[in-house]
Amino acid sequence: MKSFRSEIENPVVEKDILELEAKIRQFKEGNVDEEKFRSLRLARGVYGQRQPGVQMIRIKLPYGKVRAHQLRRICDVSEEYSTGRLHITTRQDIQIHYVDLERTPELWAQLERDEVTLREACGNTVRNVTASETAGIDPEEPFNVSPYAQGVFEYFLRNPVGQELGRKFKVSFSGTDADTGLSYMHDLGFIAKLENGIEGFRVMLAGGLGSQPRHADLLYEFLPADEIVPLMEAIIRVFDRYGERKSRAKARLKFLLKDIGLERFKELVAQERVAVPHKTYPFEVDLYPSTIPTTQKAPFAAITDKAAFELWKKTNIVPQKQPDFVAIGVKVHLGDFHTPVARKLADLVDTYAAGEIRLTLRQNILIPFVKEDDLPYFYNELAQLGFVDPGYNKANDITACPGTDTCNLGISSSTGIAVELEQVLQQEYPDYVANPDLVIKISGCMNACGQHTMAAIGFQGMSIRTKDKRVAPALQVLLGGANQGNGQGRFADKVVKIPSKRGPQALRLVLDDFNTHGAGHTFPEYYQEKGEPYFYDLLKELSNVENLTDADFIDWGSEKKYEKAIGIGECAGVVIDLVATLFFESDEKLETAQNALVDGKWAAAIYHGYSAMVNGAKALLIAENKKTNTHAGIIREFQELFVATGKVDLLGNFSDLVLEIHQNEPTEVFAQEYVQTAQSVITQLKNVRNEELATV
Structure with missing residues (x-):
């Protein structure tokens, strides 16, 4: 294993990486229990994938902010240790795949040279702190939530209270009442509020997705900003002590709240406040590094396809509160891009923007601080990178988890069906390129990494069995999910289960009916007006499994007969005391x-x-x-x-x-x-x- 000690300046980080190296060696020698080793490596961003003998590495990027030099470093690592493909997650992380377990310590050491960490990106820990991608630039925000997201990330990184929880703990910050951080589906969600000149937050507690989505409870209408860290630590301490540990299906905070109730939970949190080392925790907002846009003017650029340029401006440009600047939304197909493109993007924002990008909750990229006059130049440069598809955060911008491509838990293809549905939208429903309320999301299993349970139109990967016991890939169709703002949301209803190859036809039926009967309504309003039974009747014929063809037994993106195969072991098991x-x-x-x-x-x-x-x-x-x-x-x-x-x-x-x-x-x-x-x-x-x- 390559020596990396000389590359690490922080002794805490060095000790952490050396510990991972030692545990890998002990595990390979059969001296560490598999479950305990899994817990340790997951807390260090090392995650087994569907293919045996290789790992997925999750890179933790608080609220999705990535400086140009950090993006270049991630590219270096991906090229040396992986395949050069970068995958943006729905938690504003970057994942790389097919990494040798024994090389993960040196990979981590390389990243730390530019202050990028793997620590607690996976596992039963406080996961990446997410936030509105427009934090700091949103014209509607009362203040910039980025310093608070950064401060929470720093406080709980390596904090002993969050290292071995019963299950993961997720936190988000929303900059406005639009709640683009999706507070209602998080363990703790904070929505920026300003009262009498004091910065604070509306606090939502114990939301979650998965097979049993739960809407978060309102914990505080207003909590001063200097109390969020003590509150969060007390909550994590309660979760650590009383949360389920044996049954993973019941181990999230939402189940603890369901069992004991909000009032009892508040009592336990109050008891824990005595032990929390800080009664208040002021954030040094003034010391937060300011984003400084470049003064360099981009070269003149001529636009050859003015119609395409105008459509792009209509669907992909995000207003900023800073005069004369806008942000560019980049639609990243399925969240995947490659290092040559990433390097050119880093150079572009370094030279003509503010040297940073934001990764978004919908697996996209936002480029802040672009001069309005420079938009033609950026359009031409991004076009060369394949980054000017219209429809940023719109209906044809589909979110999908990796599914059976690489995930151990995937049941059917997410990315394959996403490709097909995007083609249907682009070719048959071109007007939807500007529709912001028709959110489509796909997950390869019930765990909802693709967030299908909160989508206007959601698909969950499943399998379906015929009378003669043949098994085909399937989709659970969900409808009616919506973010209603200010901590309120609606989870989608399960409507019908269909063979996966009929997913495009299900989308056509729903959109055609919406076009006919939904005039003047948003899609969520239209769904609420019609109700779940109406859509079951609309789609039920697609659920018939007595007329399947051979093609129905082959999943999207595959040429082989479908087999339901939830991935097993990441490494050989060991037997110890x-x-x-x-x-x-x-x-x-x-x-x-x-x-x-x-x-x-x-x-x-x-x-x-x-x-x-x-x-x-x-x-x-x-x-x-x-x-x-x-x-x-x-x-x-x-x-x-x-x-x-x-x-x-x-x-x-x-x-x-x-x-x-x-x-x-x-x-x-x-x-x-x-x-x-x-x-x-x-x-x-x-x-x-x-x-x-x-x-x-």
């Missing part, structure tokens, strides 16, 4: 706690001590084949099974001892005492385990 692994991790957490004490990071030290004790209790419960679904359950059951029965003598109640974490402020004295207690507890628990093994 999970109990021993948990105790080993407890020791690691205690060591990290001691280092935090040396560095004066009292809250971090306390949380590592807490995690060590919960891990140790979990180890002994697993040895007894007991449930370990939640941290709260582990603490309670360990007290009943081991402490109350005298198997472990802790001179007190285990629950009281561990949960001192949320009853004390994170002072130096308490941190020292708590970590010392944690060390004593782990020593006793390991002794109990050793005694058990000695009697076997």
Whole structure:
């Protein structure tokens, strides 16, 4: 493995990357449990893909902002370690595919040379913080939310409270009441508000997509900006302790809210506020790096196809609040582009714009700070890159996850059907190129990475079985989803399940009916007026599986007979003692706690001590084949099974001892005492385990 230490200036980052390198080696040698290794590498942006032996790498880019030099660095990495293809995600990340696992540490080190990270891009962590792509330029925004998105990203990066959650935790910031950050579908969504000159946010809690979408609850009408970090940390602490851990299908925050209710959740959050190290957390907005547009004038450019240019300006130009500047929306087909194009784009924005781009939630690119007079030049340059397709964020701009192309969980093709539907729109419904309310999204499975459950017209990849037990690729058609603004949204209804090859015909039927009966209405209004039964009747004939042809058993973009094959293992499994692994991790957490004490990071030290004790209790419960679904359950059951029965003598109640974490402020004295207690507890628990093994 290539040495990379000399390339890393930040010792924290260097330690992180070296740890990944060491864990990869231990896993290959069979000394680390597969599940624990998966957790560690996912938290470092390394994700198994459908094809065996290679990894998908997710690059974490807060609120989608990418400087030109960072884009060039990503290109370097993609060319050296991957295939040169870059994929924009619906969370404003970039993914590259087909990377050798053993090369991921050096890849990460290369990215860090330009302050680009993989850390917590995947896994049960605080994921990439997303935001409105127009933050900082939107004429309607009360203030720029970018500094707050950046501040939250920085605060929770490597923060111990968010490293091993039951499931992922997603956060968004919206700059205006249009809620383009989609707060209603996030674990925490913030919508910018200004009250009496004070910057703050409307706060939405516990939304989510997946197979059971949930609309977020309103938590605060207005929360001052300096309280969002303490609030978020308290919420994550509650989620970490009470959230489900065994069943992934029930492990998101939305299920915890469903189980205990909003009022009880608020009570738990209030209890945790004592332990949060900051009562307020002011953001240094004035120190946030300003975007400075270039003063260089672009060369004169003549337009040969004026009609195409005018259509492009109509559908792809975004107004800015800064006089004489506009932003250019670039429609990126399925979110995929390649490094030669990316390099030229970086040079273009560096020279004639502001040296940055924004990746969008709809897998596109926004170029801010373009002089209006320079639009002809940009149009010609972008045309050479294949980047002037009209319809940015419009009906023919379809969002799709990778589906069965590379994802382990894909059931049927997302990208293949997306290509077909875009062709239908372009060739048969050209007027829809300017329609902003007909949002079409496609996911390859129920997990909704393509966000199909919030689309006006959504498709979910499935399979369908005939009476003679033949299996064909299928689509669940969903209709009526909409973002209604200010934290309100509507999830789409499941209407009918059809063979995948009939997806284009379903789209035609819906659009033809809309053209006939929807005059004067937006598509969401038209759907609400007609209702789900109307559309079931409209589409039900397409669900008939008794008249399938051979072509129906071949998925879009494939020439082979369809097989439902949800991807399996990313690496060969190993068999080791999970109990021993948990105790080993407890020791690691205690060591990290001691280092935090040396560095004066009292809250971090306390949380590592807490995690060590919960891990140790979990180890002994697993040895007894007991449930370990939640941290709260582990603490309670360990007290009943081991402490109350005298198997472990802790001179007190285990629950009281561990949960001192949320009853004390994170002072130096308490941190020292708590970590010392944690060390004593782990020593006793390991002794109990050793005694058990000695009697076997």
